[in-house]
Structures are given as C-alpha cells and as structure tokens.
Amino acid sequence: MATDHAPPPSSPPAHETPLRVLLPQVLPALVVGVAAALLFLGISALSEEFQGVLWHDLPDALGIGGYSSLWIITMLTATGIAVGLVIWKVPGHAGPDPASEGLGGAPLAPGVVPGLLLASALGLAGGVSLGPENPIIASNIALAYWLGRKAAPALPGAVWVSLATAATIGALFGTPVAAALVISEALTGRPGPGSLWDRLFAPLVAAGAGAMTTQLLAEPSFDVGLPPLTDPGWGDLLAALVIASAAAVFGLAACYLFPYVHAAFQRLRHPMVMLPLGGLVLGLLGALGGPLTLFKGLEEVKELTSSIGGWSSGELAKFAAVKLLALLVAASCGFRGGRIFPAVFIGAAFGLLAQALIPEVHPAVAVSSAVLGVLLATTRQGWISLFTGAALAASPAMLALLCLASLPAWLIVTGRPQLELDKHGHALR
Incomplete structure (x- = not known):
C-alpha cells in the first residue's frame, strides 16, 4: 500500500490570494x-x-x-x-x-x-x-x-x-x-x-x-414516499426523542455482538470456508425474513413505506431483526460492502413498527427518527445520520425534530462499541 510522507500544505505566500490558490x-x-x-x-x-x-x-x-x-x-x-x-x-x-x-x-x-x-x-x-x-x-x-x-x-x-x-x-x-x-x-x-x-x-x-x-x-432519489409532516407539535417531538433513542439501543445490539461473531468466523481462517458458511447463514435468514430483507436495502425501504398500515407489527419486527442479523453476519464473515444502506432499512422497519404499535405517531417522524438512531449506533457518523433521516422524510419540518432527537440518541451511543473493529478484532468506541 502506498504511503504519503508529504508534509502538510503550508500557508500560501502573502502575495498569493485565496483566489489564485483555489482556482x-x-x-x-x-x-x-x-x-x-x-x-x-x-x-x-x-x-x-x-x-x-x-x-x-x-x-x-x-x-x-x-x-x-x-x-x-x-x-x-x-x-x-x-x-x-x-x-x-x-x-x-x-x-x-x-x-x-x-x-x-x-x-x-x-x-x-x-x-x-x-x-x-x-x-x-x-x-x-x-x-x-x-x-x-x-x-x-x-x-x-x-x-x-x-x-x-x-x-x-x-x-x-x-x-x-x-x-x-x-x-x-x-x-x-x-x-x-x-x-x-x-x-x-x-x-x-x-x-x-x-x-x-x-x-x-x-x-x-x-x-x-x-x-x-x-436520477437517484431518497424520497421513499412518506407523507410530509407539515405542522409538528409537542407529541411529534416526544415521539422523535423516544423512537430515535430506542432505535439507537436496537442498533447497539449488533455493535456489542460484532466482535464475537467476527471472531467466530475468523476461527475458520480460510475465505472458502468463511464466505460460503456466511452465505448459507444469510440465505437462511433471507428465507426467514423474505425478499425484503435481501440486498442493500434502499429499494426495499421504498417498498416498505409504500404500504404503510399494510404490515403487521409482527412482520415489521421480523424485518428489522432479520436485517440486523444479516448485516451483522455479512460484515463479520468477509463480504465486501458498506453498512449505511442496510442500516437505513433496519431503521425504517423499526420506525414503522413503532408507528404500527402507536398509530398516532406520524409515519415521517417514526421512520426518520428510527433511521437516525440506527445510523448513529452503527456508523457513529452524526452528520450522515441527520442528513439521511431528513432526506427520507423530504420534509423541512422534520429537520428541527431530528436535530433534537439526535441529542439523547447520541448520549446513548457515544463511548459504546461501534460496528467497526480495530486491527486486533476489538470494537472501536
């Protein structure tokens, strides 16, 4: 791997204006x-x-x-x-x-x-x-x-x-x-x-x-068809705070399990054992969760949100749990890929579960807040988490709610294990 030993750029000479440096x-x-x-x-x-x-x-x-x-x-x-x-x-x-x-x-x-x-x-x-x-x-x-x-x-x-x-x-x-x-x-x-x-x-x-x-x-789009939130109230704020925090706890479960599942696959040593076994486990999880729990998850989120009210709470709980386990296994056994898009599906399923249990919660509040919480737990990328939650809602009124909901969720996840390990297999915090 190439390494860069170049010194950091020094300040431009006084005669060089920022325009001449930037152009x-x-x-x-x-x-x-x-x-x-x-x-x-x-x-x-x-x-x-x-x-x-x-x-x-x-x-x-x-x-x-x-x-x-x-x-x-x-x-x-x-x-x-x-x-x-x-x-x-x-x-x-x-x-x-x-x-x-x-x-x-x-x-x-x-x-x-x-x-x-x-x-x-x-x-x-x-x-x-x-x-x-x-x-x-x-x-x-x-x-x-x-x-x-x-x-x-x-x-x-x-x-x-x-x-x-x-x-x-x-x-x-x-x-x-x-x-x-x-x-x-x-x-x-x-x-x-x-x-x-x-x-x-x-x-x-x-x-x-x-x-x-x-x-x-x-022509990509993160608009998943959620009904817009036009007039947020105190109930929406309370729902966002609670759902984001609960989703963060749910996402942390995978973070705590990650070093142990990764270590179990690493004991198999050879990629022609680790990956086929991981694929078999993912196949069994996919058969349990159905096709919506396969693939990276963004198109599947759109399918989830296109039928709000059409999924039972049991189905939504199954989707969220199976996808969380699938992400955990896929990241542990050596498949090459990122964790943001599957985490979005997990958050969307978790949010719709909350909305199914308490129908008074606005779907945009439930989904965006849950996506925020799961992403904070699994990625520890605060800005990405806020941006993704807001983009899914496609509603400017959600931004203030998400900013506030991120605060207790961040207190829950900060200092906790991340869904990323160091070179020795120990969880980053």
Whole structure:
C-alpha cells in the first residue's frame, strides 16, 4: 500500500490570494468528481444487471420461484462461494478485512481495486445485506491517489484522498450536501491554512461534480414516499426523542455482538470456508425474513413505506431483526460492502413498527427518527445520520425534530462499541 510522507500544505505566500490558490484546484476536482461518479454508476449498473439474471431470468428459465426459500438459500450460498474465490485467488485479495474499515481511510494499492470491485458487485447482485459505499469510496481513493500523484506529484496525497471521498459521497447520495457535512466533520480540530470554506472548496467542487453526474445519468432519489409532516407539535417531538433513542439501543445490539461473531468466523481462517458458511447463514435468514430483507436495502425501504398500515407489527419486527442479523453476519464473515444502506432499512422497519404499535405517531417522524438512531449506533457518523433521516422524510419540518432527537440518541451511543473493529478484532468506541 502506498504511503504519503508529504508534509502538510503550508500557508500560501502573502502575495498569493485565496483566489489564485483555489482556482487551480477546480479542474482536478471536476475530473475526480465525474470519474468517481462514473465508477459508482458503472458498478451499480453491472450489479443490477447481474441481479436481474440471478433472481429473475435464471429461476424463470428453470421454472423455479425466484424468491422461494430454496432459491434464496442457494443463491446466497453460491454468492459466498463466488466472493470467497475472489478473495482467495484474485491479486490483492479484495482488500483488507472490511470489519476494520470505515468510510475512506488510507489509499489501497491500485492492484487491489479490481478484486475489491468484483467482490462488491457479486455481493450486491447476490442479495448480501451490504451497500456499495465502502468499496466504492476505497476504490476511488486508491485510483485518485495513484493517478493524482503521477499527474501532480507536488500536491500532497491527502488532497486526492479528500477529493475522492467527497466525490463518491456526493455521487452516492446525489447531492454534495452529505459530502460537505462529512468533510467538515473530518476537518474539525485539524489545523490548516485558510478558512474552513477555503479547505472545503475543492472537495465541494468534486462532490458537486459527482452528484450532478449521478443526477444526470441515474436520477437517484431518497424520497421513499412518506407523507410530509407539515405542522409538528409537542407529541411529534416526544415521539422523535423516544423512537430515535430506542432505535439507537436496537442498533447497539449488533455493535456489542460484532466482535464475537467476527471472531467466530475468523476461527475458520480460510475465505472458502468463511464466505460460503456466511452465505448459507444469510440465505437462511433471507428465507426467514423474505425478499425484503435481501440486498442493500434502499429499494426495499421504498417498498416498505409504500404500504404503510399494510404490515403487521409482527412482520415489521421480523424485518428489522432479520436485517440486523444479516448485516451483522455479512460484515463479520468477509463480504465486501458498506453498512449505511442496510442500516437505513433496519431503521425504517423499526420506525414503522413503532408507528404500527402507536398509530398516532406520524409515519415521517417514526421512520426518520428510527433511521437516525440506527445510523448513529452503527456508523457513529452524526452528520450522515441527520442528513439521511431528513432526506427520507423530504420534509423541512422534520429537520428541527431530528436535530433534537439526535441529542439523547447520541448520549446513548457515544463511548459504546461501534460496528467497526480495530486491527486486533476489538470494537472501536
């Protein structure tokens, strides 16, 4: 893995105005933004096409129900075998153990990227309960760092890492806002030349280019069809506080179990044992929870929320519990993928469960608050959690409620184990 020993950028000379410093950053940021989005869209399109073959064309040709219990178990086990082969045989072994990797991080060697993307695409197509975010961000960082250092060796490597991270987050969410929040959180407390907005300038350009590329080519949307909250009251605030806190406790259950489940799979040592067994367990969970508990979860959230009131509390509790266990197993046994999108489904199911138990709770309040709580517990990314909850509600009135609901939920999760491990298998806090 390449390492960057370049010193941090010094303050520009007095004769150099911020304009002269920032303008040369625009073109590299635009290039990285568009390229990062295209890689994300390409992998997403490839996995969706393959998903259609595996879950529709192939079972139809065989005369088998595409989402029968037998097919779900078979497909998840086969996916485990395929990903295990990639990790075992492909150069780079699809990168490091994903249990100890968060969003971003140090650049990987470029030779790792093909195997990482292949393992991620197979998992997405095969129904594994992980999202594309971690592998795509890691791949874009590796490529931007490698090519950027060749094209402009005078620039610190950290510049290319921040551009690739911001660009990919912008592409994933279809807006630069999420990237701005994440990058500003990362810059908090770090000394550097210029104002915060000067340091955010190039990453925001990259995030905007990535978001616009995604918008133009794919028209992504986090609007899941929740009825808008137009006139929040004290009851809505109380519901948001309680549901976000309860969802955070629910999400923490996976965080506490994570080191033990991960250690159990690590004892198997070989990827051709760990991944097929993990796939079999995921298949059994999928057969129990049904097709809604498969895949990364965003489209399944839309299906959940399209039938508010049509699900029983027992069904919703099953969806939330099965998806939480599926995320835990998938992250523990070595599948390559991110945790944000499955956590959104878990939160949505948990919120609809709360709304089913207490019908007076507004659906937007229930779903957004629960997604906020689960994301805070599993990612410990405060801004991402707030942004995602607000984006799902698509209601400006929810933002104030979510800001307040995040406070007790954060008190619950801060200092507790995260859904991420250190290099020794111990939970990060």
